[in-house]
Amino acid sequence: MTLEWRNVIVHSADPKALGQWWAEALGWVVVHVSDVEFAIQDRDRLPGLEFVLLDEPRKAKSRLHLDFVPDDQDAEVARLEAHGARRVDIGQGEQPWVVMADPEGNEFCVLGRRGQ
The missing domain is CATH 3.10.180.10 (2,3-Dihydroxybiphenyl 1,2-Dioxygenase, domain 1)
Incomplete structure (x- = not known):
């Protein structure tokens, strides 16, 4: 069995804004955009970061x-x-x-x- 690590998922109140912030901070490219997702990666290299809408406030320190x-x-x-x-x-x-x-x-x- 082979696994390919595709993305790290980041829950976000505003995936587009946060994903764009990270894309600019890292110099990465946008690879997918929808109403609830915004994905970026380092050109053709994985893993990427995918920001996914979560409509609830953060409750504690992130575990990752x-x-x-x-x-x-x-x-x-x-x-x-x-x-x-x-x-x-x-x-x-x-x-x-x-x-x-x-x-x-x-x-x-x-x-x-x-x-x-």
Whole structure:
């Protein structure tokens, strides 16, 4: 049996807006749009991210988050903040990564440089 990992699903109050935000933040392309879904991926490489409408408020901290490894952590954090992300404190203390949140509050981490 073979499985292909297609997407990470992100529930969203506004899939189009959040999906477009992530597409711009990651430099990815839009591969599918409907009234309730907005999917993006890194050109022809999988997995992608699919934002799916969920009409209920978030109730707790997400149990899944994305980690990104930049070439320059400080520059990427600044770029993402300028793009609308914000730093968040989830009790991580002093760590070599920066915890951030997208416009809907979904946490993600910007790790230290490659090879650190």
